[in-house]
Amino acid sequence: MADWQEITGGITAPRGYRAAGITAGLKPSGLPDLALIVSDVEAIAAGVFTTSQVKAACVDYCRQRLQAKHNARAILCNAGQANAATGTQGWFDALESAMAVAQALNIPSESVLLASTGVIGQRIKMDALKAGIPSLVAALSETGSDTAAGAIITTDLVPKSIALETTIGDRPVRIGGIAKGSGMIHPNMATMLAFVTCDAAVSPALWQQMLSRAADRSFNSITVDGDTSTNDSLIALANGQSRTPAIIEMGSEAEKLEAMLTAVCQHLAKAIARDGEGATCLIEVQVTGAQDETSARQIAKTIAGSSLVKSAIFGRDPNWGRIAAAAGRAGVLFEQENLQIKLGDFLLLENGQPLTFDRPAASAYLKQASTGAYLKEDTVLISVNVGNGHGTGKAWGCDLSYDYVKINAEYTT
Amino acid sequence: MADWQEITGGITAPRGYRAAGITAGLKPSGLPDLALIVSDVEAIAAGVFTTSQVKAACVDYCRQRLQAKHNARAILCNAGQANAATGTQGWFDALESAMAVAQALNIPSESVLLASTGVIGQRIKMDALKAGIPSLVAALSETGSDTAAGAIITTDLVPKSIALETTIGDRPVRIGGIAKGSGMIHPNMATMLAFVTCDAAVSPALWQQMLSRAADRSFNSITVDGDTSTNDSLIALANGQSRTPAIIEMGSEAEKLEAMLTAVCQHLAKAIARDGEGATCLIEVQVTGAQDETSARQIAKTIAGSSLVKSAIFGRDPNWGRIAAAAGRAGVLFEQENLQIKLGDFLLLENGQPLTFDRPAASAYLKQASTGAYLKEDTVLISVNVGNGHGTGKAWGCDLSYDYVKINAEYTT
Numbered sequence: 024m025a026d027w028q029e030i031t032g033g034i035t036a037p038r039g040y041r042a043a044g045i046t047a048g049l050k051p052s053g054l055p056d057l058a059l060i061v062s063d064v065e066a067i068a069a070g071v072f073t074t075s076q077v078k079a080a081c082v083d084y085c086r087q088r089l090q091a092k093h094n095a096r097a098i099l100c101n102a103g104q105a106n107a108a109t110g111t112q113g114w115f116d117a118l119e120s121a122m123a124v125a126q127a128l129n130i131p132s133e134s135v136l137l138a139s140t141g142v143i144g145q146r147i148k149m150d151a152l153k154a155g156i157p158s159l160v161a162a163l164s165e166t167g168s169d170t171a172a173g174a175i176i177t178t179d180l181v182p183k184s185i186a187l188e189t190t191i192g193d194r195p196v197r198i199g200g201i202a203k204g205s206g207m208i209h210p211n212m213a214t215m216l217a218f219v220t221c222d223a224a225v226s227p228a229l230w231q232q233m234l235s236r237a238a239d240r241s242f243n244s245i246t247v248d249g250d251t252s253t254n255d256s257l258i259a260l261a262n263g264q265s266r267t268p269a270i271i272e273m274g275s276e277a278e279k280l281e282a283m284l285t286a287v288c289q290h291l292a293k294a295i296a297r298d299g300e301g302a303t304c305l306i307e308v309q310v311t312g313a314q315d316e317t318s319a320r321q322i323a324k325t326i327a328g329s330s331l332v333k334s335a336i337f338g339r340d341p342n343w344g345r346i347a348a349a350a351g352r353a354g355v356l357f358e359q360e361n362l363q364i365k366l367g368d369f370l371l372l373e374n375g376q377p378l379t380f381d382r383p384a385a386s387a388y389l390k391q392a393s394t395g396a397y398l399k400e401d402t403v404l405i406s407v408n409v410g411n412g413h414g415t416g417k418a419w420g421c422d423l424s425y426d427y428v429k430i431n432a433e434y435t436t
Numbered sequence: 437m438a439d440w441q442e443i444t445g446g447i448t449a450p451r452g453y454r455a456a457g458i459t460a461g462l463k464p465s466g467l468p469d470l471a472l473i474v475s476d477v478e479a480i481a482a483g484v485f486t487t488s489q490v491k492a493a494c495v496d497y498c499r500q501r502l503q504a505k506h507n508a509r510a511i512l513c514n515a516g517q518a519n520a521a522t523g524t525q526g527w528f529d530a531l532e533s534a535m536a537v538a539q540a541l542n543i544p545s546e547s548v549l550l551a552s553t554g555v556i557g558q559r560i561k562m563d564a565l566k567a568g569i570p571s572l573v574a575a576l577s578e579t580g581s582d583t584a585a586g587a588i589i590t591t592d593l594v595p596k597s598i599a600l601e602t603t604i605g606d607r608p609v610r611i612g613g614i615a616k617g618s619g620m621i622h623p624n625m626a627t628m629l630a631f632v633t634c635d636a637a638v639s640p641a642l643w644q645q646m647l648s649r650a651a652d653r654s655f656n657s658i659t660v661d662g663d664t665s666t667n668d669s670l671i672a673l674a675n676g677q678s679r680t681p682a683i684i685e686m687g688s689e690a691e692k693l694e695a696m697l698t699a700v701c702q703h704l705a706k707a708i709a710r711d712g713e714g715a716t717c718l719i720e721v722q723v724t725g726a727q728d729e730t731s732a733r734q735i736a737k738t739i740a741g742s743s744l745v746k747s748a749i750f751g752r753d754p755n756w757g758r759i760a761a762a763a764g765r766a767g768v769l770f771e772q773e774n775l776q777i778k779l780g781d782f783l784l785l786e787n788g789q790p791l792t793f794d795r796p797a798a799s800a801y802l803k804q805a806s807t808g809a810y811l812k813e814d815t816v817l818i819s820v821n822v823g824n825g826h827g828t829g830k831a832w833g834c835d836l837s838y839d840y841v842k843i844n845a846e847y848t849t
Contacts, residue, residue: 073765074765075761075764075765076763076764076765076766076768076769076770076771076772077760077761077763077764077765077772077775077788078764078772105757107757108757108760108772108775108785108788108789108790109789110773110787110788110789142757143757143758143760143761144756144757144760144785144789144790252761253760253761253764330743330840334840334841337841343557344518344520344521344555344556344557345556347490347521347556347557347666348488348490348556348665348666350489350490351488351489351490351491351666352486352487352488352489352490353489355489356489357489358489359489359490359491359521360523362490362521372521372557374523375490375521375523376521376522376523376557377521377557423841424841425838425841425842428747428750428836428837428838428840428841429838
């Protein structure tokens with residue numbers, strides 16, 4: 024079982040971090056829209072960013088910073104304007120934002136990382152942002168995680184936050200995380216921001232490798248609507264303030280740390296999928312019997328992302344045919360005679376052929392799974408076996424409802 | 437301009453073909469559900485089939501037949517049961533269907549091709565099918581295209597049919613086609629059946645090459661919901677009854693024939709996209725400036741398939757940001773500073789940056805484009821330029837409406 028426990032405190036649970044979120048006036052709604060995370064000391068910094076060819080200025084900025092230097096002290100995140108497709112001016116705005124934070128914190132601007140979320144094509148409201156930075160810095164607190172989590176969300180219904188603790192040697196090591204998501208969520212990455220803090224000491228290369236693998240097993244395995252955004256960013260800091268020995272290569276301690284990092288990322292990723300626009304439940308797809316983990320995950324993602332599967336789940340329809348069809352088109356070779364499909368505990372298909380099952384009971388399972396938002400029970404579990412291989416993989420998504428269309432057909436830009 | 441004219445007659449417009457569609461009692465609705473297309477003589481036969489790992493028995497059957505022999509006399513299509521995920525019994529049902537048709541027509545069963553559409557996991561109602569075949573054969577007619585077109589549809593709102601005529605040498609050559617589509621439509625192939633008849637004489641290898649290229653530029657470039665089915669089949673016959681010289685290699689006559697074949701396939705593909713479940717309009721995406729045709733088409737398909745773009749069009753929202761984001765995640769490298777986006781005649785983005793445009797007028801264009809179903813004007817045109825390359829490509833889709841969710845969330849299996 025898990026080698027860690029859940030604790031309170033979010034991104035300020037690990038030692039040596041402060042955070043804050045304020046209303047700077049960037050969002051038309053007047054809700055909190057500017058967040059800052061600060062490490063007391065230079066932290067090892069790793070990042071995973073959108074693979075889109077159309078990238079926000081903050082993404083280019085972070086990539087360049089992290090190529091030049093594997094450390095950071097601060098992450099500034101604004102919500103309201105994406106600062107994507109804003110050209111050279113957008114780039115200058117990013118630099119100016121970083122400099123304003125650096126000045127207020129009295130740190131080098133190279134130590135500031137950036138993230139933005141909001142409307143594509145809109146520049147950040149720089150006057151409001153710059154005017155807000157002194158209050159933001161003044162609000163920094165060792166219990167500030169929740170205010171930061173609240174200031175990075177846009178159409179999210181709830182903030183997303185987690186902290187876990189384990190021991191390395193005889194000392195506690197903690198990892199915290201906050202995230203925002205909702206619409207436009209898809210593998211490679213979601214329109215999704217996630218910030219992770221850790222107080223272990225770890226080498227830059229190892230921390231980046233761990234983060235990349237954890238991202239594949241979490242944020243890159245969720246899908247809401249198949250759309251990947253211009254701003255997707257996952258940034259993780261490790262500041263060594265746990266005073267544990269530095270982890271510089273893979274081994275039992277590194278594995279323990281990576282497992283906990285993966286758990287933090289999976290918790291946040293599932294919270295994002297569950298909070299997908301218009302979603303009434305979380306869908307977890309588990310694939311076994313594939314040739315390798317990548318193939319298994321590819322099949323799981325295709326099922327979790329299928330509009331027909333998602334519509335069927337919304338309609339509480341135990342439609343194994345759509346699950347089989349999605350598995351079949353995932354681009355992974357398998358023998359259809361080996362295909363097995365389960366919905367919850369209901370075995371629907373075996374040896375590639377449908378079984379007689381209690382359809383009303385299976386539909387009732389779907390109905391039951393969709394109630395009680397944010398309880399463990401609101402997860403619909405789809406299990407698929409495709410053969411005798413050892414590859415297993417998971418993906419998460421949500422159902423497709425009328426509200427998804429409503430939210431996204433509104434005239435918002 | 438086009439080197440052909442539209443004529444009436446559908447798949448029975450080319451010489452030497454008869455067709456029929458009847459109600460055999462396969463569909464619960466009592467609507468026509470069994471169609472037959474027959475060539476007076478052995479015709480060259482080519483096919484393009486689903487790439488899914490989960491394939492219907494008819495797909496395996498046709499693939500095997502066409503590998504062994506490049507000719508056919510007849511195509512039998514049933515609607516109501518997909519005969520997919522039906523195991524060995526489904527395979528026997530397919531063989532028995534072919535034999536029943538062969539016997540009634542007094543032709544070898546190797547000359548019969550098959551297609552099925554309907555509910556996955558359900559066997560064909562063989563008693564009803566076999567009982568219907570004598571009436572089906574008796575109903576065959578040189579003007580029977582419309583009855584066949586009406587018997588292959590499922591959730592389609594309208595039958596889809598076309599015939600074009602050109603001249604090769606001094607003699608007329610004709611190509612006709614019918615199709616069914618609607619939900620589950622996606623590149624590689626759609627849940628889509630299309631049958632094409634041609635009276636030119638052409639070599640088997642060339643006819644297959646032409647059909648594969650035409651499929652890439654038509655059926656493989658449409659998307660309704662990203663789901664590819666177990667039964668997708670495009671079958672094309674060429675029976676030489678135009679009495680024109682045999683076309684055995686590429687050249688001006690072959691190009692003329694391929695262009696007309698592509699036009700027939702594109703007409704049917706667009707009709708399928710326009711008739712997508714819940715669709716209120718056709719979306720045509722034209723991409724220019726890419727490195728090659730494949731890259732351009734990949735970007736076009738990603739835009740046409742984006743749930744966010746589709747929702748925005750349904751909401752009559754000129755949301756260039758979602759178009760830019762979809763282009764960016766298509767998996768094709770380009771410089772975002774080169775990106776240009778037009779919606780109809782409205783230039784929304786140039787050099788990767790948004791322009792000021794008449795937003796109410798652009799929204800009015802979307803409103804206007806969505807009215808008058810099945811007129812030329814109900815097409816929303818999205819034009820995207822990604823650079824200075826010579827690659828161009830098109831894709832077609834439809835908007836995402838409440839009705840899509842409604843249709844697909846109904847408890848139908």
